[in-house]
Amino acid sequence: MPKSLIKSGAVIDGFTVGECVHRGGMATLWTVTHPDFDMPLLMKVPRVSEGEDPAAIVSFEMEQMILPRLAGPHVPMCFGTGGFSRQAYIVLELIPGNTLYGRLPDLPLTYDEARLLVAKIASALADLHRQNVIHHDIKPSSIMFRPSGEAVLIDYGLSHHNHLPDLLQEEFRLPYGTAPYMAPERLLGVRDDPRSDLFSLGVLLYFFTTGERPFGEAETLRAMRRRLWRDPHPPRKLRSDYPPWLQEVVLRCLEIEPVWRYPTASQLAFDLTHPDQVKLTTRSERLKRDPLSTVWRRRFNQGAIQPKPKSDVAAQLASSPIVAVALDMAEGAPELNEALRVTTQRILATLPAARLACLNVLRLSRIALDRTLDEQGSNKHVDRLVALQHWAAPLKLDESRLSVHVLEAVDPATSILEFAAANHVDHIIIGARQNSLVRTLLGSVSAKVASEAGCTVTVVRPPQLAHSSYEHAGAEAGEVAG
Amino acid sequence: MLLAVFADIHANRQAFSACLEGARARGAEQALLLGDFVGYGADPEWVVDTVMGLVERGAVAVRGNHDNAVGSSREGMNAEAQMAIEWTRGRLGAEQRRFLAELPLSVEDDDRLYVHSEASNPARWNYVRSTADAARSLIATSAHVTFCGHIHRPALYSMSVTAKMTGFVPKTDVPVQLTRGRQWLAVLGSVGQPRDGNPAAAFAMFDTESGELTYCRVPYDIDTAANRIRENGLPHWLAERLRQGR
Numbered sequence: 001m002p003k004s005l006i007k008s009g010a011v012i013d014g015f016t017v018g019e020c021v022h023r024g025g026m027a028t029l030w031t032v033t034h035p036d037f038d039m040p041l042l043m044k045v046p047r048v049s050e051g052e053d054p055a056a057i058v059s060f061e062m063e064q065m066i067l068p069r070l071a072g073p074h075v076p077m078c079f080g081t082g083g084f085s086r087q088a089y090i091v092l093e094l095i096p097g098n099t100l101y102g103r104l105p106d107l108p109l110t111y112d113e114a115r116l117l118v119a120k121i122a123s124a125l126a127d128l129h130r131q132n133v134i135h136h137d138i139k140p141s142s143i144m145f146r147p148s149g150e151a152v153l154i155d156y157g158l159s160h161h162n163h164l165p166d167l168l169q170e171e172f173r174l175p176y177g178t179a180p181y182m183a184p185e186r187l188l189g190v191r192d193d194p195r196s197d198l199f200s201l202g203v204l205l206y207f208f209t210t211g212e213r214p215f216g217e218a219e220t221l222r223a224m225r226r227r228l229w230r231d232p233h234p235p236r237k238l239r240s241d242y243p244p245w246l247q248e249v250v251l252r253c254l255e256i257e258p259v260w261r262y263p264t265a266s267q268l269a270f271d272l273t274h275p276d277q278v279k280l281t282t283r284s285e286r287l288k289r290d291p292l293s294t295v296w297r298r299r300f301n302q303g304a305i306q307p308k309p310k311s312d313v314a315a316q317l318a319s320s321p322i323v324a325v326a327l328d329m330a331e332g333a334p335e336l337n338e339a340l341r342v343t344t345q346r347i348l349a350t351l352p353a354a355r356l357a358c359l360n361v362l363r364l365s366r367i368a369l370d371r372t373l374d375e376q377g378s379n380k381h382v383d384r385l386v387a388l389q390h391w392a393a394p395l396k397l398d399e400s401r402l403s404v405h406v407l408e409a410v411d412p413a414t415s416i417l418e419f420a421a422a423n424h425v426d427h428i429i430i431g432a433r434q435n436s437l438v439r440t441l442l443g444s445v446s447a448k449v450a451s452e453a454g455c456t457v458t459v460v461r462p463p464q465l466a467h468s469s470y471e472h473a474g475a476e477a478g479e480v481a482g
Numbered sequence: 483m484l485l486a487v488f489a490d491i492h493a494n495r496q497a498f499s500a501c502l503e504g505a506r507a508r509g510a511e512q513a514l515l516l517g518d519f520v521g522y523g524a525d526p527e528w529v530v531d532t533v534m535g536l537v538e539r540g541a542v543a544v545r546g547n548h549d550n551a552v553g554s555s556r557e558g559m560n561a562e563a564q565m566a567i568e569w570t571r572g573r574l575g576a577e578q579r580r581f582l583a584e585l586p587l588s589v590e591d592d593d594r595l596y597v598h599s600e601a602s603n604p605a606r607w608n609y610v611r612s613t614a615d616a617a618r619s620l621i622a623t624s625a626h627v628t629f630c631g632h633i634h635r636p637a638l639y640s641m642s643v644t645a646k647m648t649g650f651v652p653k654t655d656v657p658v659q660l661t662r663g664r665q666w667l668a669v670l671g672s673v674g675q676p677r678d679g680n681p682a683a684a685f686a687m688f689d690t691e692s693g694e695l696t697y698c699r700v701p702y703d704i705d706t707a708a709n710r711i712r713e714n715g716l717p718h719w720l721a722e723r724l725r726q727g728r
Binding site: 084166169 | 659
């Protein structure tokens, strides 16, 4: 292996090396400049000299393969890489500020601050998983925040890209990563399940809200393996004021079986941004860990946690979308709402892990001061929530898959679009208004949503009776022949 | 240089034409032909003539076991393959048969090795079915990248400096950087008789500058290729398996 060429003032592939800003176990970090890139840059150089851990080399190879393919605000932008034949390096955008590790002295954080913080990280993870990458080293020191607020995930040396060879596959006899945050299935050699990242994020949420790590600081493999059968103390045992919804979220992330966790990071982010919509199961009530009988069954009857065949990250995400259905309650279009229910049912039937958000827009007047109470004195907002729940009841969805939302807005289309963007909605189902007079006056909500949404949109119309479609065709026949 | 890599064409004119066109569209500058030009399919003359033309223009070609069997009756083959080879012998002219017989078993080019089956013993026509098979081939060569075919299922193996193996089923159209820190064995899918469940014709593009390898699939006129097999009295299963990709 050639000697490192990196020192202050050296020029490598057009990058001028500045000063060393960090010396870690696996790599050193240097500031660099390049005449073509007018932004602060960082060069990451692996430690590969004699006697260093060979894992450092493989991790660096993996990072070199993955980073140039990533895009978006939640990853550091990559500006160049150099191979081991001359001088191995990766040049990245320098993210200003510190990692989340700097917040450790402030723990525990308030529930609300922790909730918003982890929701941002979950959104970043969702974006990473959509790019077919599992991070595998989610912990405070791998997380930064942009000045604009988005979480940025750094350090991809242990990551898995579903479309690339996994160089770490057989590299280590022991699972490699950060022990307190490692998901139990990683101890069994599973590297292709994105829900491993949700477990690590659950550890972080537990730690940030209680001040204690759920599995301690175990470093030995023997101690780490305990998490294959031993569940952590419920947070409510540590803090009596711990909100039940938050315990529900934390313990769902920390489920031993990946399939019992949230199916996607987007769905976790959704619950964290809508705490009032979290379905409370027995998880939320627990004050004690599982009884020893359960623990012993898990430990000595491990059939249930044997490694599963390879999973396809993209297919798993695609089977667990967030679907939003926009309903018009005020104008009372029963045929349309029935048609929407039929379409929604068909879409959900093929997607057992999808969750459904039912939306209704309570239109605010542009001029007049709005009153929350109607003429009869009942609360409009609550009435709409009840109506949405009533509409959804025949779908017979488990509560954890269903949420209802009344959005108050002047412009319905914009509020639906904003909800969809903020909540990573994958599919919007919306009805086309049949009353042409209203549509002419107000513009079509469904048309605006369909044309401007960043996701798939299904526009639903009620089935037309034979005579009405005949009349419709007749009316247009004058303009369009045939 | 951008190399287009073809393996196991097996006298399938329609599939090879579609792959050549696909490679041209992707900017291929040179062809690399990994053997088994004949056998199974119904157009051996056209395929061998096309390969000879490519070799005249600088392409590298190596010999496969079916090409070998044209000139020797001692190859161990199943009944259908044997029947197809006997039929093929009656179709190829002397010049074409000489071309196949004189092809090398393996070629070293810069830091790359080209071979039909695998590197440890090319004349034994071993299949690379597992990381253990791949390790045997990789240990036998110092080449950075070995390209082979023979098994008709795409796969990409690597061996680290500490002899740790990785195996991977490549994703179509996703370029993979064959990093310098390890040795790679790129097993090509088949142009003319895919067996990985996907009936589309398989080839690959390799950029010798950037070290990026991309596995590609293109649809082709399977009906015509299958009908040609039946019309020429070759075993019907050879036509049917093209549709199934098995």
